[in-house]
Amino acid sequence: GNSVTQMEGPVTLSEEAFLTINCTYTATGYPSLFWYVQYPGEGLQLLLKATKADDKGSNKGFEATYRKETTSFHLEKGSVQVSDSAVYFCALTGGYQKVTFGIGTKLQVIP
Amino acid sequence: DTGVSQNPRHKITKRGQNVTFRCDPISEHNRLYWYRQTLGQGPEFLTYFQNEAQLEKSRLLSDRFSAERPKGSFSTLEIQRTEQGDSAMYLCASSFVGGGGDIQYFGAGTRLSVL
Numbered sequence: 001g002n003s004v005t006q007m008e009g010p011v012t013l014s015e016e017a018f019l020t021i022n023c024t025y026t027a028t029g030y031p032s033l034f035w036y037v038q039y040p041g042e043g044l045q046l047l048l049k050a051t052k053a054d055d056k057g058s059n060k061g062f063e064a065t066y067r068k069e070t071t072s073f074h075l076e077k078g079s080v081q082v083s084d085s086a087v088y089f090c091a092l093t094g095g096y097q098k099v100t101f102g103i104g105t106k107l108q109v110i111p
Numbered sequence: 112d113t114g115v116s117q118n119p120r121h122k123i124t125k126r127g128q129n130v131t132f133r134c135d136p137i138s139e140h141n142r143l144y145w146y147r148q149t150l151g152q153g154p155e156f157l158t159y160f161q162n163e164a165q166l167e168k169s170r171l172l173s174d175r176f177s178a179e180r181p182k183g184s185f186s187t188l189e190i191q192r193t194e195q196g197d198s199a200m201y202l203c204a205s206s207f208v209g210g211g212g213d214i215q216y217f218g219a220g221t222r223l224s225v226l
């Protein structure tokens with residue numbers, strides 16, 4: 001079956017630091033890949049997506065590239081802000097199907 | 112469009128009681144999903160509907176759980192004879208199949224605490 005493995009947190013960074021959250025996946029076929037973000041007290045929000053190999057998803061300064069050869073979809077941001085503090089979930093779907101999520105990585109950005 | 116709406120936001124109940132949650136999807140979304148999220152974990156799939164038909168149920172969905180989407184719009188998730196292990200955040204998501212995308216939009220969830 002499908003599965004997603006992401007680095008466990010918490011990750012604590014100073015403001016303006018570089019962020020990487022690693023994510024690898026196991027899936028049959030050609031899944032779509034996602035990063036969702038969950039701010040405290042709020043629901044899951046789609047941060048970015050990529051639907052095929054070598055696609056780069058980007059939003060709000062965050063980026064992730066669909067790497068089929070390494071089955072990875074690492075999340076990066078060049079300069080984090082305090083407002084980026086949240087839990088980040090890597091996820092995949094096989095197309096019009098249920099989403100399989102990773103465990104989530106809590107990010108805390110300190111001023 | 113106000114997004115996916117879930118009610119109530121919080122529910123506290125005693126073990127053995129029945130509870131029901133409601134989800135209102137984004138208008139005209141034909142797929143509706145239920146997930147469960149426990150503390151420190153990612154959401155896990157429970158079941159989903161296309162219009163009013165329930166197409167898949169996870170093995171996590173025991174006989175005490177039942178979900179309906181009677182008119183293909185809102186959905187309810189009922190848990191009978193609640194147990195402490197049912198304490199979790201229950202998330203609803205909706206999507207539109209046929210538009211070329213597969214993005215699920217999530218509600219804020221219903222947090223259930225079973226005492």
